Amino acid sequence: MTDAPGIRARAFAQTWLGRLSGWLLAWVGAIVLVQILVALAPGDAIDTLPDPGLRAQLTAEWGLGGPLATRVIAGTWHALIGAWGSSWTVRPGDSVGGLVATAMGASAPMLVAAWAVAVGLGAAVRGRGWGEKVVVGLSTLPVVLLALGAIEGINAAVWAGMSAGWWGRPAFFALPMEGGVVRDALALVALGVGSAGVAAVAARLAEADARIDASGFVLAARARGMTVSALRSLKWRHRVVPLIEGAQAAFPPIVGGLVVVERLCALPGAGDLLWRAVEARDIPVATGVVVALTGTTVVVGAALDLLRRAWDPRLRAEA
């Protein structure tokens, strides 16, 4: 505690850089895992390519003849340096990097917004009695059920109203093909609510609230007769770390749910691209998307980890 500021700053930087490099290592590890999976595929997926010339060219390009370790290392290296090759079947010849970047760009707003919905809802409904029960209950429904229910339900209702002459054809009708902003909002809510992210956040907050409520400083404040709203302003600071942890826990399921929602709601994006790549057995594209999604998870995880540490002096001291 008596360290000179310089030493302290250095220690600080060291820990933070250490955390960051840990996350980076995790990402590399994840890429290696992906590469192992791909390399283990029985009968190379490339065999399904109709063009023998292209097959030979790609086999050489990807070193597919070599032993497992070579392929994994080569694959990981390519993934790391961004040499993701070109698409085989989804958009034959297109650069995977470009395809994935476009798709990730399309998905990013949805991902972030849905995540915000999950975290925000989880935080907003926490401790609101029936509101919490209903929203958390809804959030335990699978994304597919929520999205489907919303799409079919809204379509049926709008169609019924149109048939009865109550209203004309709204611009968003025929979800998910037309949809526009309504579809986006629906996908957003389905993804945010349905990935159990709300439940994860609310559960963490509930746990934290119980802990906070039982902690001495809150009791002391209550004993002094602090009002509920004043207490809230006292407690919010302590809900930040659990909220960050909840947000961290909520993110990967949302990434997974992205695939489902983009398919169901006919939205272009990384999930949709992955799906199509898998359908068309386009290994480079599928691998590229998974690596990119993994990267996103890692970046988000790392950012939140550092944020958490920045927020709580005790964690800072621990590091």
Added chain:
Amino acid sequence: MARSPRHLPLPWLLALAPLGALVLGTAAAAQLRYAEDQAPAIVNPLFTTSMAETRVGELVFQSLYADDHTLASVPQLAESGELSTDRMHMTVRLRDSVNWQDGSPFTAKDVVFTVHAMKDPATASTEAGRAQFISDCREVGDHAVQFDFVRPELRPEDKLTFKILPAAAFAGLPVKRTDAFHLAPIGTGPWSLVKYNDDNSVSFSANPGYKGPDGKDDVGIAQITMKEVADKNYQAKLLLYESIDALVRVLPRDLAMLQSNRKVELYPYQTNSWWYAGFNLARAPFTDPRVRQALAEMLDVPNMLAPVGTGDLITGPYVPSSPFYNHDTPPWPHDPAAAGALLTAAGYQKDADGWYKAGRKLAITVSAHRALESAQEVTINLQSQLQAQGIDVTIDFLDEPAWRQQVWTDRNYDVVLSQWTFDRNEDIREQFYSTGSRNLMGLKDPDVDKLLDAARDANDPIARKTALRAAHQKIHDDLPMVFLWTLDSYAALSTKVRGVTVHPFAFFTWAPEWQMQ
């Protein structure tokens, strides 16, 4: 409960904000949106295998001659044609005012390139058969091409209907499926492909330089969008919901719903198509005709058709309305007992849980294309029927690449469930001739070959009809496949699209005359 604004759940506002924006939003611009089960993988007429590709090709490309409204061949890119007296050569004068969609002029070079590409073995064009009648072709000036024929041709303009590609867009021969061209095709057609969108839709816009027949150079619909909607049932709903304007193929069971809607009109389309379950004739146990017949007689085909909708059962490679259909050919009876006897004769023994031969259970894999409509219901039915009679059935739904590889290239399958669609000529030669390029089952029957040759060489309708009716019977007896049915086949278009005439095969041939209200 009153709550200060600070505590209003922010995410709800976030979620609702776009809804608010919607109030200010405007409807989509007028354009023709049509749905396909699967977006065409390749927009290159040299490699067309599916109907979706055919339809897109019709929008973007033109041929020397094309069908007019009476389905007679009339010049499209050609100006005129002159057949030599021995009918072995033809000189086609090309229209000289036509430009490719990238602005370069259309010349004789392009025609010669296209023909050479089609005939080039290294290119392996799936349309090679259409150029077989041409032995050679060469430029005679910028806007004239001379064709030499293999045999005397009576009406070569009826065959010069393949799409023409721009030579300058390729690096020469051979042409590859993966050439960049397939994503940014350049044609002379009424529409040009603008973009493969991220949602797998494809946008087309009217080609400003389009030169139509008889000086009709303007196109009624400025924008066309092809949307990929995998779920057929959903396509019908989208049409009802006015989210798309055209549906190229309606599921039979949706017909009632669509026709009761006053905003939709149905057009018979693509009616010459039929389903089959084909056996791999090169693979045991299907090498044994008794096994094939046993399987055919085990199947209760009407039962399989029931979930799909209404259709006609068939006994051979034609739809019943075809002039070649042999109405005297009886269907295989649904007779499990007789089928059992056949299997016994083929050396199988019935055990408590199935048919065995040399200790191995009779088990087959049925492969079907994922995009085949209602394939799931049909395969489930087929599987259930055969399993009830002691034959193990595995279902394998294949994606487009896997289908092309396993079925077309490797012939690696037991039984395929698929559908063929023919144009009005109903030429089954490629499917059943022993060296036919689409003879996926591998049928090799000299009698069938003879009949098909006779039909090809026939120069009067009666002879061709007679030969093909005999071929129908023969193919039925050979049993390379169980012929299943033909379905009610309609396209549906919104009444907003006016002036619609649908080409019975290529759909969009006369689309330049369509208008959007």
Added chain:
Amino acid sequence: MSGRGRRASRGPLVALLVVATIAALPYNPAVNADIVGLGPSIAHPLGTDAVGRDVGLRLLAAVRPLVIGGGTALAIALLLGVPLGALAGARGGIWSRWIRGFGLAVSSLPAIPLVLLLGLVVGHGAVPLGLAWGVAMAPGVLQALYQRVDALRREERLLALVAHGIPEWRAVAVHLVWNNARTELRTWSARVLAGFLAMETALSYLGRAGVAEPQPSWGNMLAMALSAGSSQNAAAWIAPAVAVAVVSAGLWGLALGVPRLAPGEDIVAAPGALDVRALEIRSADRVVARLPELGAPPGTVTALLGVSGVGKSLVLRAIARILPDGLRATGRLTRPALAWIAQDGRSSLDPLLRIREQAPDPGAALARSGFPADRLDAWPHELSGGEAQRAALLCVLSGPSVGLLLADEPTTGLDPRARRALVRTLLTVARAPSGPAVVFVTHDRRLLPGFADAIVEMDGARPAPPALAPRVRPSPGPVLLHAEGLSVVAGLTRRPAYPAAPPILTGLSVDVRGGETVGLIGESGVGKTTLLRAFAGLCASSGTLDVLGVDPRSARPKGVQLLWQDPGTSLDPALTVREILSISAAIGQGHRTVDEALRRVGLLTQADAVPDELSGGERRRVSLAQVWLAGAVLVLADEPSAALDAQRSLEALDLLRDLVGETGGVVIASHDLVLVLPTCDRVYVLHEGRCVDVFSPSEADDPGRHPYTRDLLAAG
């Protein structure tokens, strides 16, 4: 397993049996074109689907892939996550870092994309799906297990179990994981299953990598029913949708379900000087504390005294109206504006704010509280115990004035000098002009003279244990422990840590003979606990060390037992007293019986209680019984008097002496010289990394004592 555990286990078992039966039902997916898309009828209660199969039967048969796939996922997740998590948690350090790093790498792969990719590799079906999902969920299980086991390790429970003689693997597997991480296991099992259901439904619905027709799955039933169009049987899509919703919600309920107590209900307080009448605090089934009368005029100091577990703290909290959930107070109460200071000063402070931010305008309060001004910018976790109490006081004093200050055991954990100083400060606060009334809880009678104006004694709800006969000191037996030139290093490892940490105690020479009780005295943090652990072979040390004839650094000496500062540390909270003791009896190879032990420590009636249901004193006695049953020859007791009132601590020490017998030795580490001196044959005073004084009780008044020793003696 506790009684509650046994009662609760029947429900899930029955449910499991039902599910397994449903999954094992034979199912033939035969189609029938004659009954396509029929609505519900008697023959088909849920109607038929688009190819004429009974929807109800399919609904049931769809359980099978869920059971198979979910089971696979669960097995994989648990098999990967539990051992790794437990290992990381139990070992800590580099192990935990690498294992958790691996978990992080796996968990960075979002599950559904991973499953899709894996589907390319291993194909479709319930088992590959389960495999992939299991791998994807394993990091979650790992992390949860790690956190739980790590927390238990930090509470030194693992150390206590190992020191008690339980093999490490068994301590981890049975006690930490199975007995104490069961909530995590249940929660994560439910989450794995719920997640599998969601993913399987989604993929089967979307028709890729999920369960493919004709095998039923709720997802593909939904897909077929919806694609068959609205004219078909509506039950065909409603039924699977409802099934998914219900099962998913049920599983999540299992995963999230936290039993919640009814919120506490307080008596209404009238303003005025503190006056409590007929206060009764009750839980759902019993009265947990009772106080007939308490009054405190401003400016006075009142001590609330009573044996451990009598409910002193609850009374304070009832007055402050901050009773925990589930408790309820009745009676009459008037009170002025008040402030309350928690037992541990640090917990009274907001850990996320610097002291300056919590007491924004310290001014005169700074001097009154005695908080050093140069520490105002410190974080609470950087303060020592005494500083923290003063900081809490500072916060109270710098706030709006109060008429009553409630302090809950403010002196616990403080060394004598700090304790005296704090008491003086509290008195100053009370005596100041218009100072508040101070009511404080303590079990330490020695604080009271010259400090408390009034003493209120609370009666225990349970009878005190019988008094013990005075002890006769036997003559010293053989050497049990011999240490010479010993240096110890802090940290829980037998091998010196890298980089080498400086020893916290050096040059120690200690001898313990049979029948002796030896005290190690020093203030908090001097290294008493570390020294005790070094004796038991749990900490690294250098120098000569011989315990019961062996060097504990190379082999665990049999017959050495540790008593932990918190008696609960060595008690598995999931087991009953009898179960805990029978494990100890097994360690002692059954020479002594559990019933005898219970009788000796006077806990026969509490044999079926779990540790949480016992008071601190009772827990202490259970830990003594443990030590006796394990056949302890040398007992190393760490602050055995902590959290006990003086009478109880003496009783405990006597009981310990009694249990060890005439040939056994006892080493007591304590900060309270005065308390342990009467019990000890010899006392080693530790100060600033060295042993500064050694003496027997009779030599205590020797003027040649080290000044620090004199200081300690004076604190009493």
Added chain:
Amino acid sequence: MTVLLVSLLLACRPAAPPPPEPLDVSWIANVVREPAHFSSTLEQNGGREAWQAFHRGDWLNVRSPVAADAQGAVPSVAEHRAWAELSVFEGVLDRAQGDALLTLAEGWAKHSPDQPVPKWLLASAQRVAELRSDAPTAEKWRAQANAAGIVFDEANPKPFAYDQPPTLTIDAIRTCVGAAVDNGQLGSFWDATGPAALQQRYKANASNVMGVGLPEDLFGPIAEAVMAARPSTDDVEACHTLVSGMDTRLDAWSAKLAQGATTDGAALLHDLQLVQVGRSRTLAGLAVDALGRHHDACALYYAEQALDHADARAISPVNSPTVFAVIAAANVESGHVREALDALAPLRGAFPEAAGVIETIGDLAVQQGLDRTGLSREN
């Protein structure tokens, strides 16, 4: 969210269109109001079978028992209606077959220059041209036929006898003229004049009682409303407007009918598909009319509109045989010969005389594809 969505939806509310003026077909309204009366009337007259036969297109079997009891001398109204339908239907078939035959004969030289025109074709072409009073064409083919050695047996004309009794059976006209002239094509060519002969036959009888044509009968009021407004050129767009207008009125009428209906009446209305049948008959009438005026595109449009596509492979009350015949005829005329065959397929079993038409048109379709390469695609 829901509230917002609904309010948003309501904002899209369309301006209410003026209510269309409903039609009134009184007897249907009566059926719906008093279904029991309708049923008993049907039973009393023993007309149930006749009604069913009429509506399934089995026109030859429309027999009224009442009329039969009266020695069959006077055909019942139902029978005349059936004859009227038949005459129209046969007329359309005749038209289709005649067109096909002439085109086939004309195209022979172009598509099969190496093959002589078959004798049966020469004979038939000559006969068709004669029947159509197309003297130059008839003369051309007669010359060729004569040159080929075919002399038509004028002494034994095929049954053109307009004065024969209505008991004339189908068998009588199924005689193959080809057999007389060319043995080689036996069984593949039917008397091209059969339908024409029949049409004349039924027309004569039907018109005796109640005049010609469909529109004026059962669903006359519906037809009257549109007939007057039918376009004077072969303009499909105009037809579309016409049909849309009719549909709007029909929908309004249908709604009005439903309002006044008893439960049984509504069920009967639904079972008998009276509105749909009326619509279809009206459109069929329009189609026949358009065909008569050589408005082929319009005829095709009307007929396609008349068809119940959900059950387009079967003759039904909605899918009258005439509709199929019109589609075939219009398609043959516009060159869509193969498509004409699709339309005729449902008639194959029910109308033996259609088999000849189908063969002829089939031959034409084959002929047109002689020089083409066929295309095939998956899916």
